[in-house]
Amino acid sequence: MRLRLTPRDTSFFDLLADSASHLVVGANLLSELLGADRAGRKAIAKKLADVEHAADEATHSIMRRLNSTFVTPFDRDDISGLASALDDCMDFMEEAGDLIVLYKLDELPARVSDQIQVLQRCAELTADAMPHLRSMGDLTDYWVEVNSLENQADKIHRKLLAQMFDEIADPIQLMKLKEVVETLELAADAFETVANMVETIALKES
Amino acid sequence: MRLRLTPRDTSFFDLLADSASHLVVGANLLSELLGADRAGRKAIAKKLADVEHAADEATHSIMRRLNSTFVTPFDRDDISGLASALDDCMDFMEEAGDLIVLYKLDELPARVSDQIQVLQRCAELTADAMPHLRSMGDLTDYWVEVNSLENQADKIHRKLLAQMFDEIADPIQLMKLKEVVETLELAADAFETVANMVETIALKES
Amino acid sequence: MRLRLTPRDTSFFDLLADSASHLVVGANLLSELLGADRAGRKAIAKKLADVEHAADEATHSIMRRLNSTFVTPFDRDDISGLASALDDCMDFMEEAGDLIVLYKLDELPARVSDQIQVLQRCAELTADAMPHLRSMGDLTDYWVEVNSLENQADKIHRKLLAQMFDEIADPIQLMKLKEVVETLELAADAFETVANMVETIALKES
Numbered sequence: 001m002r003l004r005l006t007p008r009d010t011s012f013f014d015l016l017a018d019s020a021s022h023l024v025v026g027a028n029l030l031s032e033l034l035g036a037d038r039a040g041r042k043a044i045a046k047k048l049a050d051v052e053h054a055a056d057e058a059t060h061s062i063m064r065r066l067n068s069t070f071v072t073p074f075d076r077d078d079i080s081g082l083a084s085a086l087d088d089c090m091d092f093m094e095e096a097g098d099l100i101v102l103y104k105l106d107e108l109p110a111r112v113s114d115q116i117q118v119l120q121r122c123a124e125l126t127a128d129a130m131p132h133l134r135s136m137g138d139l140t141d142y143w144v145e146v147n148s149l150e151n152q153a154d155k156i157h158r159k160l161l162a163q164m165f166d167e168i169a170d171p172i173q174l175m176k177l178k179e180v181v182e183t184l185e186l187a188a189d190a191f192e193t194v195a196n197m198v199e200t201i202a203l204k205e206s
Numbered sequence: 207m208r209l210r211l212t213p214r215d216t217s218f219f220d221l222l223a224d225s226a227s228h229l230v231v232g233a234n235l236l237s238e239l240l241g242a243d244r245a246g247r248k249a250i251a252k253k254l255a256d257v258e259h260a261a262d263e264a265t266h267s268i269m270r271r272l273n274s275t276f277v278t279p280f281d282r283d284d285i286s287g288l289a290s291a292l293d294d295c296m297d298f299m300e301e302a303g304d305l306i307v308l309y310k311l312d313e314l315p316a317r318v319s320d321q322i323q324v325l326q327r328c329a330e331l332t333a334d335a336m337p338h339l340r341s342m343g344d345l346t347d348y349w350v351e352v353n354s355l356e357n358q359a360d361k362i363h364r365k366l367l368a369q370m371f372d373e374i375a376d377p378i379q380l381m382k383l384k385e386v387v388e389t390l391e392l393a394a395d396a397f398e399t400v401a402n403m404v405e406t407i408a409l410k411e412s
Numbered sequence: 413m414r415l416r417l418t419p420r421d422t423s424f425f426d427l428l429a430d431s432a433s434h435l436v437v438g439a440n441l442l443s444e445l446l447g448a449d450r451a452g453r454k455a456i457a458k459k460l461a462d463v464e465h466a467a468d469e470a471t472h473s474i475m476r477r478l479n480s481t482f483v484t485p486f487d488r489d490d491i492s493g494l495a496s497a498l499d500d501c502m503d504f505m506e507e508a509g510d511l512i513v514l515y516k517l518d519e520l521p522a523r524v525s526d527q528i529q530v531l532q533r534c535a536e537l538t539a540d541a542m543p544h545l546r547s548m549g550d551l552t553d554y555w556v557e558v559n560s561l562e563n564q565a566d567k568i569h570r571k572l573l574a575q576m577f578d579e580i581a582d583p584i585q586l587m588k589l590k591e592v593v594e595t596l597e598l599a600a601d602a603f604e605t606v607a608n609m610v611e612t613i614a615l616k617e618s
Contacts, residue, residue: 063409076410102368161511162514171584172377178587199475200489203475273615282612282615283616308573378577378581378583381590382577
């Protein structure tokens with residue numbers, strides 16, 4: 001039997017996967033929130049805030065474990081960077097949901113739902129990718145697909161802006177909508193950042 | 207007598223502490239500016255710009271010394287990263303002060319002063335923490351407290367947004383205020399980034 | 413004859429220089445776009461999108477080569493970081509051009525052209541600097557000059573904001589212009605980020 005003298009702490013993979021799994025729940029809640037009426041939205045935004053809180057806890061678990069672990073499966077910096085990039089995705093999704101409620105935006109353009117669909121797909125891909133960090137296999141497809149989704153999000157975002165400025169005459173309404181739409185775009189960017197970090201880690205380890 | 211062949215340059219700690227001390231002065235000036243009348247504000251904004259300039263100088267001193275020093279107390283990247291993160295805190299505070307003057311915002315909502323109070327507390331904690339980098343002790347409390355202050359800043363920010371959109375009918379006034387309020391929120395985020403970097407450095411060195 | 417057993421892949425320098433050369437073309441197109449009429453602008457924005465696409469390809473080439481190269485001339489992280497920072501410069505310039513067309517902004521304040529001139533100069537300096545990464549010589553001037561250009565950009569940006577809020581009464585027009593002006597400012601910031609990264613790399617290698 002061959003001894004491994006410095007067993008690498010594999011539970012980081014589980015913690016990152018756990019953190020990413022919150023993103024799927026969050027993106028789905030955001031989609032649900034969009035379809036609900038004003039009362040329903042408030043309740044869903046509350047749930048979204050709870051998921052964001054749980055995701056925060058997951059991030060802190062990762063940081064605490066980094067603190068107490070001598071050998072990590074890959075660079076400490078990369079693990080903490082990835083954990084906080086995952087956290088950013090959730091933060092922007094939660095913020096977007098909260099703004100919709102805060103600004104009492106009863107009606108939103110149809111393309112906002114396209115933005116959220118892209119986020120749902122990004123969240124699923126990200127959650128599916130995390131367990132593959134263990135073996136560093138099958139990650140190129142994930143990276144390519146999230147980058148292409150971010151391009152798609154960018155196009156939707158610009159069309160939405162043009163449409164909003166064409167159709168909405170009330171500047172205050174426009175300001176509110178613009179902030180929601182931009183926060184959703186930031187969430188898509190954040191998913192791309194996660195994918196780029198995963199790619200960089202995969203490069204190093206290959 | 208025992209020789210240290212590669213004495214680590216401890217003056218980096220003094221330079222980082224010096225850089226952080228400007229943040230305390232800056233945050234206090236911002237608070238003063240808020241309480242002043244239009245003429246007073248202009249003079250204080252000038253002082254704030256001077257402090258920002260001094261902070262810039264402090265950042266450049268750190269970068270120059272990095273350039274000429276062979277052995278550094280911790281990673282070169284971490285020192286330069288931390289120096290520029292400290293610089294960001296100052297930049298956003300100075301920008302917020304400048305925007306208040308630029309936009310001639312005579313009256314600001316009371317919650318803006320709450321935002322600035324959070325920044326003052328963040329600046330004090332950051333300045334107190336820097337000297338502890340030398341021994342890497344007592345830094346967890348700092349990190350936890352700044353993270354909690356950032357959460358508080360985030361809540362104040364969202365309440366402010368809701369309030370402003372409810373109470374202010376003039377869209378141009380709203381745009382001006384929103385920019386000030388968002389710049390202050392970015393300053394709070396920047397303090398959190400500093401704290402997270404310190405935490406990461408502490409993890410590495412522990 | 414002396415053997416180099418691990419030849420460092422110098423083509424990364426060519427790839428980074430290639431990536432930076434797109435920035436010069438992009439900044440010049442942006443300047444051209446500003447001077448054109450509405451029909452001309454649409455055609456130039458299309459060209460700008462093509463350059464942005466070519467820059468994307470250049471970034472991906474760098475990433476792919478990182479993937480397949482065992483020994484790199486400097487840190488993998490630094491190469492990929494620099495490649496994506498160069499990409500950001502292009503993204504913001506392309507976005508600004510697209511917004512001008514999207515928002516049908518027939519007339520823009522004169523200072524917008526000052527902003528773009530700064531970007532043109534930043535792009536030239538950046539393209540000139542990249543080949544010097546090979547020898548790590550002559551880079552301080554570049555860094556100092558880009559930092560000073562970014563300060564200049566910041567001043568133009570603030571004066572523009574004050575002027576726009578003074579002169580433009582239509583809040584929707586103001587929102588459109590503000591977004592263009594801010595995107596141009598983000599492009600200037602992105603060039604500064606590239607310069608700071610180059611400085612950090614130079615520090616490490618010196």
